Amino acid sequence: MTTDRPSLRLGTRASELAMTQSGMIADRLRTECGVDVELVTISTEGDRSSAPLASMGGQGVFVAALREALVRGDVDFAVHSLKDLPTTPDPRLTVAAIPRREDPRDVLVARDGLTLGELPHGSRIGTGSPRREAQLNALGLGVEVVAIRGNVGTRIGKIAAGDVDGVLLARAGLLRLDRADEATEVIDPLQMLPAPGQGALAxxxxxxxxxxxxxxxxxxxxxxxxxxxxERSLLATLEAGCSAPVGALAEIADGDHGDELWLRAVVGDVSGSPTIRLSATGLPSEAAAVGERLAVEMLAEGADALVAAAL
Known part of the structure; x- marks a missing residue:
């Protein structure tokens, strides 16, 4: 089937994961919509700097350059990891599609095939995420968190190099890179809630x-x-970005009167304590209101202080 637009330029970061994700979208457009798609690589601030993401402002460091390329007309659309998008909309742009989400859970990749519960006391776990650090410390496993950055291969390579005993990653990225079998444990969201939007593309x-x-x-x-x-409505109401230890996961489930939306969220301190965990339900059509309502309940429990402490 042809369209009134036979060719599109897709703006993407140049990392292996970003190129893979963008390639997946390009393939769907070619196959399902009959359009040709050209990938255009764009360097972002997050790619050029080795500083911790939180110190760079967190959300938006992988997005701004792509958005400016869009506005200039250098590309026709961009593909982002949704968790990287700021929650404040850009009035010049629209998120026209959020395709079906990949598995949003976190995973552990550890030496010798170990799980979190099997890691010895004092083991070094690498992550650049305050959210993961807070929830890992809340488990009380006696491990040491080591700040790391880099692409998937770089992070996993730190295990073989002996820099860390394991790393925490998003399972979606490993699945898309065909490296899911390297995970030694898929972490239950009851132990570690993912980042809002994790596993989804925009x-x-x-x-x-x-x-x-x-x-x-x-x-x-x-x-x-x-x-x-x-998930993103909750994050916006909390006025928190990726520099704050906030996890959230919403799922659509069968209810007594049709589909229901279940939202779970956590706000914590990177030390592991205190931690606020709450949940809410509602209709999928009222998703934004469900997220806002749950955030207000968490703020009433003191989430604002935890968010402020992380900024």
Whole structure:
């Protein structure tokens, strides 16, 4: 099937994972929509710096350059890891599609095939995420958290180099890179909630580009959009970015009167204590309101102080 736009330029970061994710979207557009897609690589601030993401402002460091390329017309749309998108919308742009989400859970990749419970006291676990650090410390396993950055291969390579005993990563990235079998444990969300939007992709284009918006909308998954809308609404209401230890996971489940949305969230201190965990339910059509309501309840429990402490 052809469209009124036979060719599109897709803006993407140049990392292996970003190129793989963008390639997946390009392949779907070619196969399902009959359009040609050219990948255009763009360097972002997050790619050029080795500083901790939290010190760089967290959310947005992988996004700003892609968005400016969009606004200039250098590309027609961009593919982001949704968790990297700031929760404040850019009025020049629209997220035209959020495709079906990959597994949002975190995983451990550790030496000798060990799980979290099997790691000896004092083991060194690498992560650059305050969210993961807070929840890992809350488990009381007696491990040491080591700040690391880099792509998936670089992080896993630190295990073989002896720098760390294990690293925490998103399972979605390993699945997309065909490296899921390297995980030694898939971590239950009851122990570690993922980042809001983790495992989901966002296809963003100019708000006035109706042809591209309509085309990308064919890739949208309504259940995924509802789930991540709830998670990101919570994050926005908490006024927290990725520098704050906030985890959230929403899921669509069968209820007594149709589909229901279940949202769980955590806000913690990187030391592991205190930690606030709450949940809420509602209709998928009211996803933003469910996220806002749960955030307000968490703020009433003191989440604002925990968020402020991490900024």
């Amino acid at each position: 296809c963003e284009c100019r708000v006035d580009d109706d042809a591209t918006t309509r085309l990308l909308a064919r890739l949208d998954d309504s259940d995924t959009r509802a789930a991540v809308t709830a």
